[in-house]
Amino acid sequence: MQYLVSVINDSSDLATDSEQAAIDVFNEQLIADGYWVFAGGLGGPDMATVLDNRGEAPVFTDGPFVETKEYIVGFWILEAPDLDVALKLAAEGSKACNRKVEVRPFL
Amino acid sequence: MVATLTRRFGDLDLAEEAAAEAFATAVERWPADGVPPNPGAWLTTTANRKAIDRIRRENKRDDKQREALALHDDDPPEPLGAIEDQRLRLIFTCCHPALAMEARTALTLRMVGGLTMPEIARAFLVQEDAMGRRITRAKAKIKAARIPYRVPSAEDLPARVSGVLAVLFLVFNEGYLASGPDTDPVRPDLTAEAIRLTRLIRALMPDDGEVAGLLALMLLIEARHAARVSARGELVPLGEQDRGLWDGALIAEGHRLVRERLASGVAPGRYQILAAINAVHTSAREVGDTDWSQIVALYDQLVRLDPSPIIALNRAVAVAELDGPEVALAVVDRLGDTLSGYRAYHAARADLLRRLGRSHESLTAYDRAIELAGNAAETVFLTRRRDQLGWCSGPAKMTRGEPRSGAVVDGFGAASGVARGPRRYHDGVS
Numbered sequence: 001m002q003y004l005v006s007v008i009n010d011s012s013d014l015a016t017d018s019e020q021a022a023i024d025v026f027n028e029q030l031i032a033d034g035y036w037v038f039a040g041g042l043g044g045p046d047m048a049t050v051l052d053n054r055g056e057a058p059v060f061t062d063g064p065f066v067e068t069k070e071y072i073v074g075f076w077i078l079e080a081p082d083l084d085v086a087l088k089l090a091a092e093g094s095k096a097c098n099r100k101v102e103v104r105p106f107l
Numbered sequence: 108m109v110a111t112l113t114r115r116f117g118d119l120d121l122a123e124e125a126a127a128e129a130f131a132t133a134v135e136r137w138p139a140d141g142v143p144p145n146p147g148a149w150l151t152t153t154a155n156r157k158a159i160d161r162i163r164r165e166n167k168r169d170d171k172q173r174e175a176l177a178l179h180d181d182d183p184p185e186p187l188g189a190i191e192d193q194r195l196r197l198i199f200t201c202c203h204p205a206l207a208m209e210a211r212t213a214l215t216l217r218m219v220g221g222l223t224m225p226e227i228a229r230a231f232l233v234q235e236d237a238m239g240r241r242i243t244r245a246k247a248k249i250k251a252a253r254i255p256y257r258v259p260s261a262e263d264l265p266a267r268v269s270g271v272l273a274v275l276f277l278v279f280n281e282g283y284l285a286s287g288p289d290t291d292p293v294r295p296d297l298t299a300e301a302i303r304l305t306r307l308i309r310a311l312m313p314d315d316g317e318v319a320g321l322l323a324l325m326l327l328i329e330a331r332h333a334a335r336v337s338a339r340g341e342l343v344p345l346g347e348q349d350r351g352l353w354d355g356a357l358i359a360e361g362h363r364l365v366r367e368r369l370a371s372g373v374a375p376g377r378y379q380i381l382a383a384i385n386a387v388h389t390s391a392r393e394v395g396d397t398d399w400s401q402i403v404a405l406y407d408q409l410v411r412l413d414p415s416p417i418i419a420l421n422r423a424v425a426v427a428e429l430d431g432p433e434v435a436l437a438v439v440d441r442l443g444d445t446l447s448g449y450r451a452y453h454a455a456r457a458d459l460l461r462r463l464g465r466s467h468e469s470l471t472a473y474d475r476a477i478e479l480a481g482n483a484a485e486t487v488f489l490t491r492r493r494d495q496l497g498w499c500s501g502p503a504k505m506t507r508g509e510p511r512s513g514a515v516v517d518g519f520g521a522a523s524g525v526a527r528g529p530r531r532y533h534d535g536v537s
Contacts, residue, residue, distance in 0.1 A: 001253050082255040083205060084263075105252040 001105065002037060002079055003086040005093055008100040009073035012044065019098050026096035030078065035089055037077040045071050073099070077106075108151055109218060110193035112158055113200075113256060119218060119246045125158035126150075132157075194219060195311055196256050198304060202271040203254045210245040211274050217242055220278070220300045264312065271308060272321050272378065275301045279325050283332070284482050292336055292484035298329055316368055320379030323364035327385035330357035342488040346394040358389045380409045399428040416445045424455055432462040450479035454489060466496045 015023065030036040045064035052059045064071065076093060080086040086103055094101045112122035129150050143149040201214040216222045228238035248254070259267045282297025305322045312318050334348035365386040368379050384405045391397040406422035420442055427435030436459040446452035457472035473493035480486045
């Protein structure tokens with residue numbers, strides 16, 4: 001069972017050096033324990049491009065698909081046997097990156 | 108049975124439907140064929156078969172599923188006594204912290220308590236289809252996010268149990284003082300279910316103080332239920348109840364639990380303190396014998412643990428008995444900012460003002476309390492109290508037989524911090 005753990009940013013601050021170091025430690029632990037599938041940081045909404053190619057030609061829009069104060073700034077994909085394990089890992093992740101996280105199951 | 112099926116098939120919907128089908132089959136066949144020698148086993152076997160049929164129908168082409176199913180089929184039957192274990196698993200699943208409090212309560216009543224959707228909808232004053240959606244969504248989340256069906260590990264148990272206790276107390280409170288004007292004012296089915304489930308949790312964690320505390324609290328409140336609503340359907344405050352109607356066996360059990368906790372020497376949590384307060388009340392043969400100083404001292408202890416305005420309100424009602432209504436009113440008035448939308452606040456004020464002979468202000472407070480009251484029996488009680496105002500002018504004379512206290516209704520409901528959902532917190536007060 002895989003879970004997406006999204007990191008929610010509510011300011012424009014990027015991860016500090018100490019946050020980044022804590023994330024690295026957490027990632028290594030995830031790999032060692034066999035929970036790691038993938039992870040990454042993302043550019044902010046300013047870096048986003050929305051495109052819609054359902055019509056005759058693709059339409060590009062500069063910016064995110066929805067303007068919000070909170071946005072996803074990174075994520076983990078974890079392999080975990082059930083939600084309890086996923087939530088426990090997510091709690092550690094939240095501590096490591098010093099941000100809120102959202103947990104969702106892959107269907 | 109739903110618990111057994113859920114354990115076996117890992118799917119709440121399937122378990123429920125299979126159980127329902129088994130009962131339907133029984134209704135069809137038993138009148139003609141006669142009741143089987145072991146009806147429970149018959150139903151379980153039938154429901155199992157129905158569930159397997161269902162999975163087969165739904166997964167005809169899915170070989171993997173079939174293999175898994177064949178595996179299930181060879182499972183030895185559950186050993187006897189495992190039923191309790193399965194009910195516990197079901198409770199912990201329904202009360203999982205990843206579910207909203209309202210969803211937990213509704214799901215627990217549906218899956219563990221076996222209440223119907225209309226009953227639950229009525230209990231929480233929401234439309235039936237809205238309640239249906241809430242439960243459907245919760246079940247879908249359990250399935251999709253794979254909320255595990257198990258009793259949590261020892262290290263997680265304390266944190267998880269407190270969530271379960273909160274749900275059970277909500278269920279109990281809804282039964283003890285039903286919130287809707289159209290339901291029975293007291294719902295013994297809900298209080299009995301809450302007590303039964305709390306006993307199960309206690310069997311799981313016999314040394315947990317708060318579990319014992321909650322059980323004692325429920326028993327001591329439940330013990331008074333026969334005296335709590337008059338023949339005319341009016342709520343009777345604690346001070347005016349016929350104590351001869353109280354259930355001595357429940358009180359004895361509650362007192363035993365409270366003593367057990369006191370003997371433990373471990374600092375009590377809020378359920379234990381609330382239980383102790385109720386133990387003091389139920390120790391008094393007559394209301395005049397009540398040890399109010401001890402009750403106020405217990406409330407002081409509770410306030411330190413939980414500084415919520417609702418606890419402060421309940422404490423003030425006890426203070427009125429110890430130091431007089433004037434002192435209590437000063438305390439209550441300070442709570443107006445946060446509690447002005449809460450009926451117990453207005454009911455307590457109304458009573459204190461009445462006792463101080465300030466009839467006009469009392470009337471206004473009663474009106475507001477009646478406006479906010481949901482429970483039919485409480486509305487009747489408050490209305491009579493209001494209509495009796497004006498019989499006396501000037502400070503109320505203490506004549507024999509006149510209600511001395513009896514501020515609000517009898518019940519230490521979800522006192523204080525326990526989330527009551529968005530609608531209401533608690534019914535307080537002695």
